Amino acid sequence: MEKRELAQTMLKNVIDPELGLNIVDLGLIYELEVAENRARILMTFTTIGCPLSGTLINGVYAALDPLGFDDVKVDVTYTPAWSPDRMTAEGKQRLGIRG
Amino acid sequence: MSGLATGDAAAFSPAKSPPMAVPLGFILTGLFSLLLLQPLLILKAPMIFADFRFNAATLTAVHLFTLGWSTAVMMGAFYQLAPVILLTEAPPWRPAAVQGVIYVAGSALLISGFYLQRSLLLMVGGSLVVIAVLLFAGLVLATMRSSRAWNITGTYMVMGLGFLVGTVLWGLVLAFNFRFAFFTDTLNHAPVGAHMVLGIGGWFLLTIAGVSYQLIPMFTLSHRSGDQMARAALLLMSSGLWFTFFALVLGLPAPAVGAAVAVALVGVLLWGWELAGIILRRRRSRIDLGMRYALTSLGFAILALLLAVLSFGGLVPLLAESPAPSAVLWLGLVGFVGSMIIGMLYKIVPFLIWHQRFRTKTGRPGPLPTLDEMYTKRIAVTGYWFWTSGILGTGGVLLAGASGLVAFPGAVVPLPLLLCAAGSLLFAWTLVEVMRA
Numbered sequence: 129m130e131k132r133e134l135a136q137t138m139l140k141n142v143i144d145p146e147l148g149l150n151i152v153d154l155g156l157i158y159e160l161e162v163a164e165n166r167a168r169i170l171m172t173f174t175t176i177g178c179p180l181s182g183t184l185i186n187g188v189y190a191a192l193d194p195l196g197f198d199d200v201k202v203d204v205t206y207t208p209a210w211s212p213d214r215m216t217a218e219g220k221q222r223l224g225i226r227g
Numbered sequence: 228m229s230g231l232a233t234g235d236a237a238a239f240s241p242a243k244s245p246p247m248a249v250p251l252g253f254i255l256t257g258l259f260s261l262l263l264l265q266p267l268l269i270l271k272a273p274m275i276f277a278d279f280r281f282n283a284a285t286l287t288a289v290h291l292f293t294l295g296w297s298t299a300v301m302m303g304a305f306y307q308l309a310p311v312i313l314l315t316e317a318p319p320w321r322p323a324a325v326q327g328v329i330y331v332a333g334s335a336l337l338i339s340g341f342y343l344q345r346s347l348l349l350m351v352g353g354s355l356v357v358i359a360v361l362l363f364a365g366l367v368l369a370t371m372r373s374s375r376a377w378n379i380t381g382t383y384m385v386m387g388l389g390f391l392v393g394t395v396l397w398g399l400v401l402a403f404n405f406r407f408a409f410f411t412d413t414l415n416h417a418p419v420g421a422h423m424v425l426g427i428g429g430w431f432l433l434t435i436a437g438v439s440y441q442l443i444p445m446f447t448l449s450h451r452s453g454d455q456m457a458r459a460a461l462l463l464m465s466s467g468l469w470f471t472f473f474a475l476v477l478g479l480p481a482p483a484v485g486a487a488v489a490v491a492l493v494g495v496l497l498w499g500w501e502l503a504g505i506i507l508r509r510r511r512s513r514i515d516l517g518m519r520y521a522l523t524s525l526g527f528a529i530l531a532l533l534l535a536v537l538s539f540g541g542l543v544p545l546l547a548e549s550p551a552p553s554a555v556l557w558l559g560l561v562g563f564v565g566s567m568i569i570g571m572l573y574k575i576v577p578f579l580i581w582h583q584r585f586r587t588k589t590g591r592p593g594p595l596p597t598l599d600e601m602y603t604k605r606i607a608v609t610g611y612w613f614w615t616s617g618i619l620g621t622g623g624v625l626l627a628g629a630s631g632l633v634a635f636p637g638a639v640v641p642l643p644l645l646l647c648a649a650g651s652l653l654f655a656w657t658l659v660e661v662m663r664a
Contacts, residue, residue: 142590145581146446146574148597175445176376177312179578183586190590212448212510224512225448 132162135192139169142187144180149222151184155214158205166199167192172210247583249323253303254576256331257568258655260295264288265648269641276553276625281419286341292561293426294334294356298391300568301434302330304575305367305384312441313374313381318366326366330359337402346406353395353402360395364388379457383437386465390429393472397422421475428468428491431564436460436498438571439521443502446518446574447509451501460497467491495532499525515599516607520570523615527562530622531555554625561647562618569614569654577601577661584664601664602657610657614650617643 139157140150151157151171159170169188173181185202192200212225219225268275271284310317333355340348367388371381401422404410410418440457444450451457467490474484502525514522535555577598585595620643 138590141592143595143597145585145595145597146578174448175441176378177314177380177441178445179308179311181311183582183589186586187589190587192590211450223448225510226512 130162131165131195132160135162135167135195136160138191138195139188141191142184144174144184146180147174147223149215149219151188153216153219153222155212155216155219156184156210162197165197166201167195167197168201168203170203170205172205174210176206246320247579249320249327250303250307250575251579252324252327253299253306254572254658256327257296257300257303258658260291260299261565261651262655264291264296265644265651267291269644269648272641272644283342283344287338289560290334290338290341292565293431295338297431297564297568299330299334300572301431302327302363304438304571305363307575307579308438309367309370309381309384313371313378314376315370315373318370322362323366326359326362329355329362333357333359340402346402349402349405350399353399357395357399360391364392378441379454379461380437380441382458383433383440383461386461387430387434387437390425390433390465390468394422394426394430397425397472397476415478417475417478421472424468424471424475427560427564428471429465431560432495433461433464433468435564435567436464439498439502442571442574443518443521444505446511446515447506448511449505449509451505456497456501460494460501463494463497464491465494467494492532492536499529515573516604516611517570517573519611520566520573523611524563524566524570527558527566527618527622531559531563534558534626554622557625558618558622562622566614566618572654572658573607574598576658577664580661580664596664602660606653606660607657610650610653612650613646613653617646617648617650619643620646 136152136157139160140152142151143149144151144154144156147154154174156171156173157169158172159168161168171185171188173184178184181204185204188202189200212220212223215223215225267284267288271288274282274284275288277285306318306323309315333352336348336352337356338352340346340350340352368385371385374381397418400409401418404418440451467487470487471484471491473479474487506522538555581596581598581601588595624643
C-alpha cells in the first residue's frame with residue numbers, strides 16, 4: 129500500500145465523538161499530500177467554532193505518528209465551507225443524511 | 228461572517244478551552260439548584276402558584292431557577308463555548324473561579340433572603356451577585372475582544388450580557404426596596420415586570436436565540452443563509468425589550484408598553500421563522516436527545532407565546548390576577564428555558580468529560596465512546612418523558628384554574644410536579660453517569 133493510502137486509512141482512526149464517524153468519511157479532509165516522507169493535510173470542520181476542532185487536529189497528528197513522517201503539517205480552512213455533500217456514501221448512510 | 232482564512236492548525240489548539248473545573252463547577256451548582264427546586268415546588272405549590280405571586284416561596288423558587296440553575300449553567304457554558312465559538316483565548320481561569328465563588332455565595336444569600344424574608348440578606352446577596360455578574364461580563368468581553376472569527380452568535384451573546392447586567396442591577400434596586408420602600412404602591416407590579424423583561428426576555432431569550440444560530444445547524448447538519456434576518460431579529464428584540472423595560476419603569480401608558488412588546492415579539496417571530504427553516508433544512512434525520520429537548524423547549528416557547536398573546540395581548544396584563552399568567556410563566560420559564568438548558572447540557576457535559584478523558588487517545592487504534600454512549604439512553608429518555616409530561620401537565624393544571632386546584636395540592640398539582648422532579652433526578656443521574664464514564 130502506498131504511504132498516502134496508508135495515511136488515509138490511518139486518518140479513519142480519528143472519530144468525531146459527536147457524530148460517531150471518522151473524519152475521512154465525514155469529508156473533513158480536503159487535501160492529503162505525501163511527498164519525501166512529509167505529509168500535509170488541509171482539513172476543515174463541520175462549522176466554524178466547532179468545539180472539537182483542537183481534539184480532531186491532535187487526532188490527525190496521533191493517527192499519522194506511527195507512519196514515521198519527518199514532518200506533518202496540518203492546515204485548516206473554511207473555504208469552501210463543509211457541507212454534508214462532502215461525506216462519503218458510507219458516511220451519509222451511517223448518519224442517515226437526507227438529500 | 229469571518230475573516231478567517233486558511234491557516235496553521237496551531238490556532239485551533241485545545242488550549243483555547245478553559246480548564247474543565249470552571250464550567251463544570253457552574254454546571255454542578257446549577258444541577259444542585261435544579262434538584263433543590265423540586266421539593267420546594269412540590270411542598271409549596273399552593274403558595275407558589277397562588278394568585279399573589281410576590282410571596283417568599285414564589286420568589287425563592289423563581290430565583291432558585293433563574294440564578295441557581297439557569298444563569299449558573301449559562302455562565303459555565305459561556306466560559307466553555309465563547310472561546311471555541313469565537314476562536315479566542317480562554318478566559319483566565321483563576322478570576323473565573325473567584326467570580327464563580329462570589330456568584331454562588333451571592334445567589335445563596337439572596338435566595339435564603341427570599342425564603343427567610345430578611346432584607347439584609349437580600350441586599351448583601353444581591354450586591355454580591357451584581358459584583359459577580361460585572362466580573363463575569365468583564366472577563367467574557369475581554370476574552371471576546373481577541374476573537375478571530377466573530378459571528379452573529381457573539382453579537383447576541385454580548386447583547387444578552389448587557390441584559391444580564393441590567394437585570395441584576397435593577398434587581399438590586401428591588402432588593403433594596405424591601406428595606407427602603409422606594410416604590411410605595413405595592414399594587415404596582417411594573418417594577419417587577421421590568422426586572423422580568425430584562426431577565427427572561429433579554430438575558431435568557433436573546434442568549435438562547437444567539438446560541439441556537441450556532442448550535443442547531445451544527446447538531447442537525449443544517450445551514451443558515453446569511454445574517455440579515457438574525458440581525459433584524461436582534462435589533463427588534465433588544466430594542467423592543469429595552470423600550471418595554473423603560474416604559475414600565477417610567478410608568479408610561481399601557482399602549483406604549485404594548486407597542487414596545489409588539490416590536491420585541493416581531494423579533495421573536497423572525498428568530499422563530501429562521502430557526503424553523505434551519506430545522507426543516509436539516510440533513511441529519513436522526514434527532515438525538517439533546518436536540519429533542521431543544522425542540523421541545525421551542526414548542527413550550529410557542530405555547531407560552533400563543534397563550535400570552537391570546538389571553539392578554541400585552542405584558543402588563545400578564546401580571547394581573549388570573550390563573551393564566553402562571554401557566555405562561557411556567558411554560559415560558561421552566562418549559563422553554565429549563566428544557567433548552569437540559570438539552571444543551573446533554574451536549575456540553577459529555578463533551579467536557581470526553582475531552583478530559585479521551586482527547587489524548589483520539590487518532591489511535593481502538594474504540595472510543597461517542598458522546599451519547601457515555602450514558603444509559605433508556606434512563607435519559609425516560610427522564611425526558613417525565614420532564615416533558617410534568618411541564619405540560621403542570622401548565623395544563625395551572626391553565627385550568629390554578630387558584631382552585633392548588634388549594635388541594637395532594638389531589639392535583641403535585642402529580643405533574645412529581646413527574647418534573649423524577650425527570651430532574653433522572654437527568655442528574657445521567658450526568659453523574661457521564662462524569663463516571
